[in-house]
Structures are given as structure tokens and as C-alpha cells.
Amino acid sequence: MTVDSSPGFAGRLTINGAELVVEAYGPEDAPAVIVHHGAPGLGSRAEPKRSFGPFADQYRVIVFDARGSGESSDDEPFTHEQWVADVDAIREYFGYEKIVMAGGSYGGFISLEYAVAHPDRVAALVLRDTAADNGHNELAVEKAKNTDRTMIPQWAIDRIGTGHFESNEQLREYWKAILPLYDHQHDPAKDAAKLAATRFHYRTHNAAFGQNMPRYDLKPQLPSITCPTLVTVGRHDWRTPVAASQVIADLIPDARLVVFEHSGHSPQLEEPELFQRTVRDFLDSAGIR
Incomplete structure (x- = not known):
């Protein structure tokens, strides 16, 4: 299935003082999936749009360029706290009480941070090639x-x-x-x-890896995440290895770990059919339809 080239919403939103480019696909009355891209200062909504766009047949898929990335404005601060607050403001803008929070790589860091900060607003968590600390x-x-x-x-x-x-x-x-x-x-x-x-956006990248990551360690908070959680990772991921995903799966109660044997850092792109089937099965089993 290809992504509909005419999203239900596409535009620039003023979110916590920054201008963010946001797109939404799928039925407005369907469960919402907000997907956070990785690589601050390098990433954009393009990858989540490609990876999760096919889910717009059943879900309201919301993708965006985070502040300091893609086509969004370069308004500081570039902190985990601010990026989490931006996700929550997007959720509120679209009027959802609960969301499926999804993210890969650095977007997984923010997804974990969001689930810790707002446990009552996360119906399920979908992680891809990410980590709970900087040990990798x-x-x-x-x-x-x-x-x-x-x-x-x-x-x-x-x-x-x-x-x-x-x-x-x-x-x-x-x-x-x-x-x-x-x-x-x-x-x-x-x-x-x-x-x-x-x-x-080199200043965003500098803040993410020079300031945020040295103090990033969510391991003590992970047992507090009680929503259904899917942890996916490529077997050959050089950046966030399988061991990093295993730590997350071990610490979040009843989390499910799936390793994609023929992928590196991007199983959602390298094994797209299997990735989509895995996520759909997980969301079905979590009762999110």
C-alpha cells in the first residue's frame, strides 16, 4: 500500500513557540499514532511517513518535523523535555486523549521519555532500533x-x-x-x-548529542511503563545494537522484543512487509483498532 498523497491535514502549526510542519493521514475517528523521527538535525517526517503511512487504512497517523529538524523552525531549546512537550501539544491539537507513541532511533528516546512523562496518555508504545541510555x-x-x-x-x-x-x-x-x-x-x-x-541543522544535532545524550539514562524509569510495548531492532544495527533493545524489553513489564534478521538500523525500510505485519499484529493484540 502506498501513502495517500493527499493527507487529511498538512500545514505549519505553532507549537510551544515553534513552527512545526505536521501531516496527518487516515480517518479522524481512528486510533491515533504519533510517530517521532530520529536523528535530530538530520531526520524529518519523510521516514515516518514512508514507514507508517500504510497504517492510515486503520489508524490516524500523525508525522511531523521536530523543532530544529526538516522544514520546522530552529527555535530552541533542543531538549528531550521540549520535544516531549511538543508531542503532547500535537496530541492536544488533534484532540486525542490517548495515542500510540512510536519512534525509531533518537525518536525512540523521545517516545520512551513521553511514555514516562505521560503514562496516562499512551495506549501503546512502538519502538525501533533505540536505547534507554548512552551505553552503546x-x-x-x-x-x-x-x-x-x-x-x-x-x-x-x-x-x-x-x-x-x-x-x-x-x-x-x-x-x-x-x-x-x-x-x-x-x-x-x-x-x-x-x-x-x-x-x-548542525546546532540541533550538537544539542542532541553534545548536551542531551551524556546525561540520558531512562533505565530506572522503564519499569513504570505499563502500556503494551513493542521493541523492534535490526540484527545488524551498528548504532543501537540488539543488546540495547534487549535492555528495554527486560525492564518494561511484558514488553515484546522482535529482532529482524536481515536488517541494520532500519528494519521498517529494509524489511517493510514484515515490519508492518509485526506492528499490526501487536496493535491488534493490544486491542487498538
């Missing part, structure tokens, strides 16, 4: 050093997870250097397309 960063650096796919320059390796960028141009060169690490089956043409489609 050193392993990612080692994988980048030892990859046989490409020669990653040392300056780029030194900046993994640091937030030390001086310009959008430097962030672009870094993104270009590490893109070959992400997919299980490397395709240089796909990397080139991703690079060309990316809008760069």
Missing part, C-alpha cells in the same frame, strides 16, 4: 573503525555521538561518511539519495 556509543565507534564497507575518515569517527560540528557543511560531510554503516545490504545509490534529501 563506544560499540558504535568500534564498529565504524572496523567496518570493511568503506574507509571512514578518523575525523568522522571521532565525532560519532559527540555533537561537535561547526557548520551544516561539516555535518553533511560527516553524514556522507557514515551512511554506508546503516543498512544491512549496502547500496551506494540509496546513500546518495538519502544525502541529497537531508536538510542539515
Whole structure:
């Protein structure tokens, strides 16, 4: 199924003082799924739109560019607290008491933060290739050093997870250097397309990884999450490995962990049919229809 090119809502909303680009697909009276993209300063609504757009046959799918990313405005602060508050304001704007909160990679961090901050507003949680702390960063650096796919320059390796960028141009060169690490089956043409489609916001990226991540650790709060939770991850994910997802699944009561054997960091794109079927089965089993 393809995404309807005419969303039920598409526009710029003033959310907590920032101008956010928001799109909504699917029936207004259906259960709402708000999807948070990853990679602050690099990511955008394009990936959640592609990954969760097919769910608009049964759900109200809401995607957006977070403040400091994509086409949204660069209004600080770029903190987890602010991004969580923005999600809640979007929920309130569309008039939903409860939502399915979904997010991958850094979007998973915000999804977890949202579930901890607003447990009464989350009907279910869908996570993809994410983590509950920053303990996976050193392993990612080692994988980048030892990859046989490409020669990653040392300056780029030194900046993994640091937030030390001086310009959008430097962030672009870094993104270009590490893109070959992400997919299980490397395709240089796909990397080139991703690079060309990316809008760069280096200050957002710096705040996310230089300020937020060093103090990020939600492990003590995870047992308080009681909503149905699906944790998905690619077997070959270099950035947030299976072990990081296992920690989440172990700490959230009755969470379900699904490992995609033929994926890297993006099973929702590398194994889309299986990913969609897995999420649909989970939502059905959670009684969210």
C-alpha cells in the first residue's frame, strides 16, 4: 500500500513557540499514532511517513518535523523535555486523549521519555532500533573503525555521538561518511539519495548529542511503563545494537522484543512487509483498532 498523497491535514502549526510542519493521514475517528523521527538535525517526517503511512487504512497517523529538524523552525531549546512537550501539544491539537507513541532511533528516546512523562496518555508504545541510555556509543565507534564497507575518515569517527560540528557543511560531510554503516545490504545509490534529501541543522544535532545524550539514562524509569510495548531492532544495527533493545524489553513489564534478521538500523525500510505485519499484529493484540 502506498501513502495517500493527499493527507487529511498538512500545514505549519505553532507549537510551544515553534513552527512545526505536521501531516496527518487516515480517518479522524481512528486510533491515533504519533510517530517521532530520529536523528535530530538530520531526520524529518519523510521516514515516518514512508514507514507508517500504510497504517492510515486503520489508524490516524500523525508525522511531523521536530523543532530544529526538516522544514520546522530552529527555535530552541533542543531538549528531550521540549520535544516531549511538543508531542503532547500535537496530541492536544488533534484532540486525542490517548495515542500510540512510536519512534525509531533518537525518536525512540523521545517516545520512551513521553511514555514516562505521560503514562496516562499512551495506549501503546512502538519502538525501533533505540536505547534507554548512552551505553552503546563506544560499540558504535568500534564498529565504524572496523567496518570493511568503506574507509571512514578518523575525523568522522571521532565525532560519532559527540555533537561537535561547526557548520551544516561539516555535518553533511560527516553524514556522507557514515551512511554506508546503516543498512544491512549496502547500496551506494540509496546513500546518495538519502544525502541529497537531508536538510542539515548542525546546532540541533550538537544539542542532541553534545548536551542531551551524556546525561540520558531512562533505565530506572522503564519499569513504570505499563502500556503494551513493542521493541523492534535490526540484527545488524551498528548504532543501537540488539543488546540495547534487549535492555528495554527486560525492564518494561511484558514488553515484546522482535529482532529482524536481515536488517541494520532500519528494519521498517529494509524489511517493510514484515515490519508492518509485526506492528499490526501487536496493535491488534493490544486491542487498538
